[in-house]
Amino acid sequence: MSNIFINDQGLPFCKGCGHSTIANNTEKALAKLGLKPLDVILVTDIGCHGIIDKSFNTHTVHGLHGRSVALGAGISAGITNPDKKVIVFIGDGGATIGMQHIIDAAHNGYNMTVVIHNNMLYGMTGGQPSEYTPMGFKTPTKQAGSTKFSYDICKIVAAAGGTYVRRVMGIGDFSDALSEAFGRPGFSLVEVMEICPSYGVKSNPEMKLSKVVENAGLATEVIADLPAKHYVTDRREALPSLFSPSDVIPAQAGTRLQAETSTHGELRIMMCGSAGEGVQVAAELLARAGIRAGLQVTKKGSYPVTVGVGFSAAEVILSPEAINYTGTVTPDYMIITSRDGLDFGKKAAGRMKSGKIYLDESLESPVTGAEIIRFPFREKTGARNASFMGVFYFLHDTNLLPVEVMVNSFNENKISKKVSADQFLQLLSA
Amino acid sequence: MKEKEIIFTDSSKLITESLVRAGADVFIGYPITPANLLYAYGERRFPIFFAAPDEITTLQWMSGFAVTGHLPVTATSFPGYALMIESVNMAYMMELPMVIVLIQRLGPATGTATCGAQGDLNVVNGTLSGGYPLPCLSMSTVSDCWELPQKALQMAADLRTPVVLLSSKEEVMTYRSIDMGALAEIQPVKRKAFSVKEPYLPYAPAENLVPEFRPVTQDEHQVRITASTHDQTGIIQNTTPAALGNTARLARKIRKNLDHYLYYDYDRQEGAKTLLITYGITTQAAIDAIRDYRESGKKASLLVMKTLLPVHSKYYEICNDYDHIIIAEENLEGELRKIMFGQADSPRVSGVNKIGQMIEPGEIIKALEDHE
Ligand SMILES: Cc1ncc(C[n+]2csc(CCOP(=O)(O)OP(=O)(O)O)c2C)c(N)n1
Numbered sequence: 001m002s003n004i005f006i007n008d009q010g011l012p013f014c015k016g017c018g019h020s021t022i023a024n025n026t027e028k029a030l031a032k033l034g035l036k037p038l039d040v041i042l043v044t045d046i047g048c049h050g051i052i053d054k055s056f057n058t059h060t061v062h063g064l065h066g067r068s069v070a071l072g073a074g075i076s077a078g079i080t081n082p083d084k085k086v087i088v089f090i091g092d093g094g095a096t097i098g099m100q101h102i103i104d105a106a107h108n109g110y111n112m113t114v115v116i117h118n119n120m121l122y123g124m125t126g127g128q129p130s131e132y133t134p135m136g137f138k139t140p141t142k143q144a145g146s147t148k149f150s151y152d153i154c155k156i157v158a159a160a161g162g163t164y165v166r167r168v169m170g171i172g173d174f175s176d177a178l179s180e181a182f183g184r185p186g187f188s189l190v191e192v193m194e195i196c197p198s199y200g201v202k203s204n205p206e207m208k209l210s211k212v213v214e215n216a217g218l219a220t221e222v223i224a225d226l227p228a229k230h231y232v233t234d235r236r237e238a239l240p241s242l243f244s245p246s247d248v249i250p251a252q253a254g255t256r257l258q259a260e261t262s263t264h265g266e267l268r269i270m271m272c273g274s275a276g277e278g279v280q281v282a283a284e285l286l287a288r289a290g291i292r293a294g295l296q297v298t299k300k301g302s303y304p305v306t307v308g309v310g311f312s313a314a315e316v317i318l319s320p321e322a323i324n325y326t327g328t329v330t331p332d333y334m335i336i337t338s339r340d341g342l343d344f345g346k347k348a349a350g351r352m353k354s355g356k357i358y359l360d361e362s363l364e365s366p367v368t369g370a371e372i373i374r375f376p377f378r379e380k381t382g383a384r385n386a387s388f389m390g391v392f393y394f395l396h397d398t399n400l401l402p403v404e405v406m407v408n409s410f411n412e413n414k415i416s417k418k419v420s421a422d423q424f425l426q427l428l429s430a
Numbered sequence: 431m432k433e434k435e436i437i438f439t440d441s442s443k444l445i446t447e448s449l450v451r452a453g454a455d456v457f458i459g460y461p462i463t464p465a466n467l468l469y470a471y472g473e474r475r476f477p478i479f480f481a482a483p484d485e486i487t488t489l490q491w492m493s494g495f496a497v498t499g500h501l502p503v504t505a506t507s508f509p510g511y512a513l514m515i516e517s518v519n520m521a522y523m524m525e526l527p528m529v530i531v532l533i534q535r536l537g538p539a540t541g542t543a544t545c546g547a548q549g550d551l552n553v554v555n556g557t558l559s560g561g562y563p564l565p566c567l568s569m570s571t572v573s574d575c576w577e578l579p580q581k582a583l584q585m586a587a588d589l590r591t592p593v594v595l596l597s598s599k600e601e602v603m604t605y606r607s608i609d610m611g612a613l614a615e616i617q618p619v620k621r622k623a624f625s626v627k628e629p630y631l632p633y634a635p636a637e638n639l640v641p642e643f644r645p646v647t648q649d650e651h652q653v654r655i656t657a658s659t660h661d662q663t664g665i666i667q668n669t670t671p672a673a674l675g676n677t678a679r680l681a682r683k684i685r686k687n688l689d690h691y692l693y694y695d696y697d698r699q700e701g702a703k704t705l706l707i708t709y710g711i712t713t714q715a716a717i718d719a720i721r722d723y724r725e726s727g728k729k730a731s732l733l734v735m736k737t738l739l740p741v742h743s744k745y746y747e748i749c750n751d752y753d754h755i756i757i758a759e760e761n762l763e764g765e766l767r768k769i770m771f772g773q774a775d776s777p778r779v780s781g782v783n784k785i786g787q788m789i790e791p792g793e794i795i796k797a798l799e800d801h802e
């Protein structure tokens with residue numbers, strides 16, 4: 001019978017190489033399943049086994065050393081037709097450097113079959129040992145034999161959730177094992193134990209493959225056989241835009257920045273407090289108030305990577321004109337509501353030659369040319385609300401924006417369900 | 431006049447929304463500061479979102495999706511990009527379209543994740559073994575963050591190549607008030623329809639040197655995709671003339687078509703002898719600096735490069751009109767400066783450089799004054 005999947009150019013491997021046996025068994029297994037060549041996408045790794053792609057009439061994809069399983073997983077996830085079959089050919093070398101991809105693909109249950117060509121060494125690069133080289137097995141670069149146990153990839157993959165996992169001896173006809181795996185939806189893996197005549201046999205002239213496998217404690221059997229289940233890519237059509245009309249912030253007629261500002265009308269306000277004390281939200285609400293007042297606005301946050309502890313700082317720029325540069329220049333105003341905030345903000349305060357710093361009463365004054373205004377933000381409203389109080393106080397004192405825009409901005413946020421803007425306003429009028 | 435529709439947003443959102451409207455349909459993410467907002471928005475907005483277990487997998491999955499006809503995107507920062515490099519080479523060799531949004535932060539290594547930088551241009555420029563040009567577009571303004579992602583995706587699809595979309599922490603994490611109504615409409619990327627030519631050769635170039643794409647999901651034509659040196663059949667070859675010709679074509683196709691993807695802002699001032707060049711996050715300071723400098727009665731021109739790599743000859747044409755060139759970029763040794771003008775110090779070209787903090791307008795003004 002002539003081949004369907006393998007063309008007649010002949011296989012590219014050394015005489016007696018187990019890789020040829022796998023190719024021929026693959027032909028048989030696919031034919032048994034009644035598949036057509038272009039139903040199959042053969043993904044091959046780098047290594048001797050990987051140069052097989054030219055011999056196959058299937059679609060072929062030939063990528064990097066060790067990454068073929070991840071590449072095949074991407075292909076599998078990108079296919080909507082479940083009748084397409086993704087098969088990955090990889091060596092024990094590729095299955096070493098890329099083991100995580102195998103575990104991951106099994107774990108996710110991608111619809112694909114991985115065939116590990118385990119000749120127990122790196123063939124293409126000259127027969128160095130892999131992590132699959134059994135104890136005592138000799139290789140050209142380790143003539144005394146490997147001193148450690150080989151991986152049992154089948155057990156690992158079974159534990160990771162592979163639906164069909166099997167180890168076979170790469171001798172004779174094992175096409176039934178392959179067709180069982182190819183025909184099974186979900187992630188399947190067949191580890192084929194084989195020999196590399198050029199390096200393996202030469203280094204271990206006395207060896208018998210079956211003995212090596214047995215000594216290594218690798219059972220040639222079905223290791224996992226679970227009901228078929230496979231990953232189906234969720235394609236979420238027509239998700240809503242990230243921008244919705246309700247994001248539009250209404251401008252309140254007649255309001256504008258009412259102050260002398262530093263450079264080009266830009267006004268920079270720096271807020272410094274502690275994590276968990278509403279600094280970022282307060283700064284955002286101030287920024288939104290600015291937008292309501294018809295201004296252009298930017299806001300940046302600074303905090304340590306451990307966002308729940310330490311300082312939290314924000315810089316807001318308000319301007320009647322377009323704002324370009326948002327980097328650190330000297331702030332016009334600072335609102336400092338905690339010890340962490342003061343420590344962080346000291347440098348900026350030191351640069352200020354004018355302007356005002358609203359400082360929590362519990363803190364000592366930083367060295368600065370700015371006027372310092374003290375208020376017991378923390379004591380009056382509690383630490384959690386100190387930043388909001390700071391912003392209201394700042395607007396009340398400077399009259400830079402009408403307080404109503406801040407109230408509106410505040411009431412729009414869910415924070416207003418916990419604390420009312422009136423509380424701040426009452427403290428201000430007191 | 432149309433009523434303004436002001437919203438308050440960070441540019442990560444603009445980039446994500448633009449990519450999706452342009453037709454990118456898969457986002458593969460692995461978390462890294464400062465690209466995490468893109469990950470979060472990608473999860474909300476892309477039709478297909480996958481959380482990868484690492485960045486090598488990210489690029490491999492993207493490549494797999496591209497082979498099946500999708501237009502994948504990821505966002506990362508240097509440590510992740512470093513892991514991707516071999517796979518970017520693979521995708522380039524396979525000729526797979528994809529966009530990698532690279533958000534720069536302070537290196538080397540893990541450096542400071544929360545500090546911006548412009549330190550990865552050399553890495554991007556050196557991504558490909560053999561020095562092949564990897565397209566890189568850089569966003570400099572809010573409108574760039576809206577419009578360039580679409581253009582990057584179009585370029586990736588047209589030229590069948592990975593495209594790096596470069597940004598930095600301050601650009602994608604700063605919130606700004608923007609007029610949503612003033613944003614240009616994003617056109618969906620058009621992919622070239624396949625025109626049947628028999629026999630189908632996966633890497634036979636069309637007139638623009640780009641081979642026609644067929645996904646492995648169809649069963650009319652056998653598709654062979656490979657990252658090893660290959661000829662038009664997609665079959666691995668040694669260094670045959672046909673195979674080397676195919677590899678050389680990868681560079682030629684990018685250069686031949688680059689004019690269609692040349693984006694820059696050139697603010698030329700009549701009589702100016704100095705040209706300030708910048709890109710990315712330093713653009714904002716440069717615009718302020720040029721404005722203030724001119725207000726003081728002095729002259730200078732500004733070139734903001736958006737198509738950064740490969741460096742287009744147009745930029746040199748512009749440079750030729752000036753006695754002095756200053757390149758401002760947030761890195762220590764002047765990456766763009768050295769890419770454009772070489773390693774040797776030149777009296778004609780100087781830099782404004784800094785790490786750990788955005789370059790200030792005043793620092794650029796000082797450099798301009800030093801060259802009066
Ligand atoms: C990242 C990377 N590291 C190293 C190599 C070199 N390399 C090519 S093939 C190979 C090992 C192949 O061994 P195996 O996967 O067992 O396949 P075999 O040749 O035995 O079929 C190695 C290490 C490479 N191509 N890529």
Ligand code: SF4
Binds near residue numbers: 017199
């Ligand atoms: S070197 Fe070994 S693995 Fe490679 S083709 Fe020859 S026999 Fe097979």
